Structure formats: C-alpha cells, structure tokens
Amino acid sequence: MMKRSSFSVATGLYVNYLLFGMFNIMLASHMSFLTEHFHTDQAGISLLVSAMGFGRLFTLYISGVLSDRYGRKPFIVAAGLLMAVFLVGIPLSPSFEMAMVLAVLAGVANSFLDSGTYPALIEAFPQSSGSATVLVRGFISIGAAFLPLMIIFFMNHDIFYGFSFFVPALIFGLNAIYLFKMKFPDMRVQSPKESLRDTSVSGVEQTVELVANDRSKPRFWQEGLSLILLGFTGPTLLYIVQLWLPTFGQQFIGLTESESLRLLVYYNVGSLVSVFVLVIVLRKWIKPVQVILIYPCISLLAFGALLLFKSQTAAIICSSIIGFSISGVLQLTLSVMSEFFSERKGQITGFVYTATSLSYTVIPVFTGFLLKHSQISSVFMLALIVNAVGIALAVFVNFRYSAVFPSSRKLSSTIVFDPE
Structure with missing residues (x-):
C-alpha cells in the first residue's frame, strides 16, 4: 500500500509544475509590457527566453548527478525559491542586464526542478511511474491555460501587470x-522488476535466477542513447506545433488569423485528454515503453493528413490528434529510461533533458532558416522526418526492453511463492 507521505510529496511536486506551466510562458505572455519596461523590442525579450534555455542546458546534467548524490529535496526546494526570485525580480528589475542574470538563474531553477522532481515521482510511485510522470504534462497544460485568464483579469481591472508574476512567486515560495x-x-x-529479481523468499530464488539468466543487461550506448535521442525528437515535434501551427493554418490552408489560432486550442484539448487517458491505461493495460512507440505512429499519420488535406475540418481533427499523440511522450521516455538505469535516476534525467534543451535551442534556428528559404510546409515535412526517426528509435527500445526485462506473465507463471 502506498504511504500517505508519498501523496503529500506528490501534491507539492504537481503544484510546482502547475506554476511552471505559467512560468514557462510568462515572458511571451507579457511581451508588450516587458518591451516597454526594458526599452527593448521583441528580439530582446526573445534573448531573455534564450538565456533561460542556456541556464537550463548547462546545468541539467550536473544537477542530475548531484541529485543522485545528495537527494531530491534540496534541488526541488531550491528550484521553487529561485523561480520565486525570478518572478519577483523581472517586473521590478531596473535594467535589461539584471533581467538577463535573472533569466539565467531561472534556467538553473528549471534544471533543478526537472532533475529532482521526475526521480522523486518515480521513487514515490514505483509501480505506476508512467502515470505519475505523465501527470506532470497535464499540470503544465492547466497552468499554461490559467495564466492568460489571470492576465486578462488584471488588465481589465487596471492592476499592475507585475501581480501576474507575484502571485505564482508567492505560491512557489x-x-x-x-x-x-x-x-x-x-x-x-x-x-517491481528489481524486487522480483532480488527476492529471497524460499522456494522462489532458483526460478527467478533461471529467468534472470535469460536477461540481457541494459546497455547505455544502445537503448540509453536511443532514449536520449527520443528526448530530442519528442520536444522537437512539440516546439514545431506550438510555434508554427497558426502560421501553417494561415499560409498553407488559408485560414484567418483567429481561425488559425484556434488550432492551438484544439491541440491543447487533445493534449489534456491524452494525459487523462494515459493515467488510466498505464495502470492496467499498457506499458510506457509501448506508448512511446504507439503515439509516434499516430502522430505520423496525423502530420501526413495535415499536409495532405487542405481543409479547416481536417486541420482541426489533425491538430487534436497531434496534441493527443505527442503529449506525455517525453515524460514516458524518462520513465522507461529509469527502468533501464534505475540506479542513476537523477543522472539520466539530466541526459534526457539536456537533449530536450538542445532541441529548444537548435530547432528555432533551423525552422527559421527553412522558412526564410522555403514555405511553411517544409517545416511540417521536417516534423514528418523527425517523427519517423522517433518511431525507429522506439522500435529499437522496445526490442531491447523485451530482452532486458522478462515479461511479468512469465515471472508470475513460473514463480511459486512460499505461503509464509
């Protein structure tokens, strides 16, 4: 039976990610206010976002290693405090240079949050780690949906825009x-797999040993590297859709600006539905390692249909399916990697999320280059290629998973437990 303390800790961790959903789009949502406050332009605010990315990129791995050594709590607590400092500091910052420093600290806070939270959730819910980690995506989506409503409320009541920073900062603290x-x-x-392998119950040891002898050992340079690359391909698809879907709707399909923006609404609805579906099906019917193969296959078909059928109805359906099928894949990739390399949860979190940060750094530049020299359809052709690569990686990971871990059915049918 799961200890009550695990649920208490998980509650705090999910609250952090609900706030992170707001934190993650805070600068973009206040573009006009911040450009005036710092006497800069949109490129300057984009530079602040990039500074957050660099702060995250260069601290993720080391924070993961230190999380394994010193525990999850110090990094999660430090992350919340640093994010509160950033949120309070930005609207009160006297200069753009000070805001840059705060943005780098925010990136460090992000890496601390990820390297501490995901391992902590896996350790709190070892029998349902997939569901526990994929819920993070749901809370991020809820936070991202709530922030615009809060901003509109403050604007309609002539309240200083900084309060939309201060409220989540207070809750973070x-x-x-x-x-x-x-x-x-x-x-x-x-x-559960490790417990079965290590059990010393009489009457079980020999059978477990015989099954374990058929196992292959995890190999970092095979399935480990494949999962790290999935940490690049999955976020690449997320970024392309979130950034370029409205442009695709206008330029490729011929939608109006408001109609194209609604495609993101349908995308986010699909994403939220996916989270709740995964929470249910991961408990009994399917494994995380299977989802990271099934979902990319679905999104590949949806991306293909989006390019093939130039209609508003098709775009709405495909946007919803894409949101459904790429949501939670990153979190499940991390869950699968933690199964392969359970003794280094913090470190492997650093590996996977470093690849994610590289995606967020490289893809904006590359897609911008494509648009400069081609049409918006080329960006979504890139999404198709990246998606196909993700499927190939997932096929290999599933093959290695079947070799490394004996099926639970095989274990349960061969092991006869001592009544004592």
Whole structure:
C-alpha cells in the first residue's frame, strides 16, 4: 500500500509544475509590457527566453548527478525559491542586464526542478511511474491555460501587470516551505522488476535466477542513447506545433488569423485528454515503453493528413490528434529510461533533458532558416522526418526492453511463492 507521505510529496511536486506551466510562458505572455519596461523590442525579450534555455542546458546534467548524490529535496526546494526570485525580480528589475542574470538563474531553477522532481515521482510511485510522470504534462497544460485568464483579469481591472508574476512567486515560495518539511521517498526504492529479481523468499530464488539468466543487461550506448535521442525528437515535434501551427493554418490552408489560432486550442484539448487517458491505461493495460512507440505512429499519420488535406475540418481533427499523440511522450521516455538505469535516476534525467534543451535551442534556428528559404510546409515535412526517426528509435527500445526485462506473465507463471 502506498504511504500517505508519498501523496503529500506528490501534491507539492504537481503544484510546482502547475506554476511552471505559467512560468514557462510568462515572458511571451507579457511581451508588450516587458518591451516597454526594458526599452527593448521583441528580439530582446526573445534573448531573455534564450538565456533561460542556456541556464537550463548547462546545468541539467550536473544537477542530475548531484541529485543522485545528495537527494531530491534540496534541488526541488531550491528550484521553487529561485523561480520565486525570478518572478519577483523581472517586473521590478531596473535594467535589461539584471533581467538577463535573472533569466539565467531561472534556467538553473528549471534544471533543478526537472532533475529532482521526475526521480522523486518515480521513487514515490514505483509501480505506476508512467502515470505519475505523465501527470506532470497535464499540470503544465492547466497552468499554461490559467495564466492568460489571470492576465486578462488584471488588465481589465487596471492592476499592475507585475501581480501576474507575484502571485505564482508567492505560491512557489510557500510550496518550497511545504516541501522542505516533507519526508521524501527513499532514493533506493526498487521497482517491481528489481524486487522480483532480488527476492529471497524460499522456494522462489532458483526460478527467478533461471529467468534472470535469460536477461540481457541494459546497455547505455544502445537503448540509453536511443532514449536520449527520443528526448530530442519528442520536444522537437512539440516546439514545431506550438510555434508554427497558426502560421501553417494561415499560409498553407488559408485560414484567418483567429481561425488559425484556434488550432492551438484544439491541440491543447487533445493534449489534456491524452494525459487523462494515459493515467488510466498505464495502470492496467499498457506499458510506457509501448506508448512511446504507439503515439509516434499516430502522430505520423496525423502530420501526413495535415499536409495532405487542405481543409479547416481536417486541420482541426489533425491538430487534436497531434496534441493527443505527442503529449506525455517525453515524460514516458524518462520513465522507461529509469527502468533501464534505475540506479542513476537523477543522472539520466539530466541526459534526457539536456537533449530536450538542445532541441529548444537548435530547432528555432533551423525552422527559421527553412522558412526564410522555403514555405511553411517544409517545416511540417521536417516534423514528418523527425517523427519517423522517433518511431525507429522506439522500435529499437522496445526490442531491447523485451530482452532486458522478462515479461511479468512469465515471472508470475513460473514463480511459486512460499505461503509464509
């Protein structure tokens, strides 16, 4: 039975990611206010976003390693406090240079949050780690949907725009205090597979050993590297859709600006539906390693249909399906990698999310180059290619998974437990 403390800790972790959903789009949502405040232009605000990305990129790996050594709590608490500092500091910052420093610190906070939270969730819910981690995506989406409503409320009541920074900052700070007082799960927690392999119950050891002898050992340079590359391909698809879907709707399909923007609404609805579906099906019917193959196959068909059928109806349906099929893949990739390399959860989180950060750094430049020399359809052709690569990687990971882990059915049918 799951300890109540695990749910208490998870509550605080999910609150952090609901706030992170707001944090993640805070600068973009206040573009006009911030350009005036810092006497800059949109390119200057984009530079702040890039500074956050660089701060994250260059600290993810080391924060993952240190998380394995010193525990999850210090990094999660530090992340909440640093994000609160950033959110308070930006609207009060006297100069653009100070804002750049705060943006780098925000990137560091992001890396701390990821390298601490995902391993902590896996350790808190070892038997349902896929569901636990994919819920993060749902809370991010909820936060991202709530922020614009809060901004509109403050604008309609002539309230200083900085309060939309201050409110999540206050909650981040309070939540950091809450998590500091919590007892986190044991970092040495074993997954069900490991427990079966290590059991010493009489009458079981020989059978488990015979099954284990048929296993292949995890190989970092094979399935490990494949999963890291999936940490690049998955976020690439997310970025392309979130950034270029409205442009695609206008230029390729001929929609109006408002109609094209609604495509993102349908995309986000599909994303939220996916999270709740995954939470249900991952408990009984399907494994995370299977989802990271099935979902890319679905999104490949949806991207193809989006390019093939130039109609508003097709665009709405395809946008919803794409949102459904690329949501949660990154979190499940991390969950699968944690199964392969369970003794280094923080480190492998750093590996996967470093690849994610590279995607967010490289893809904007590359897609901008494509648009400069070609049409918007070329960006979505790139999405098709990246999607196909993701499928090939997932096929290999599934093959290795079947070799490394004996099926639960095989274990349950061969093991006869001692009544004591």
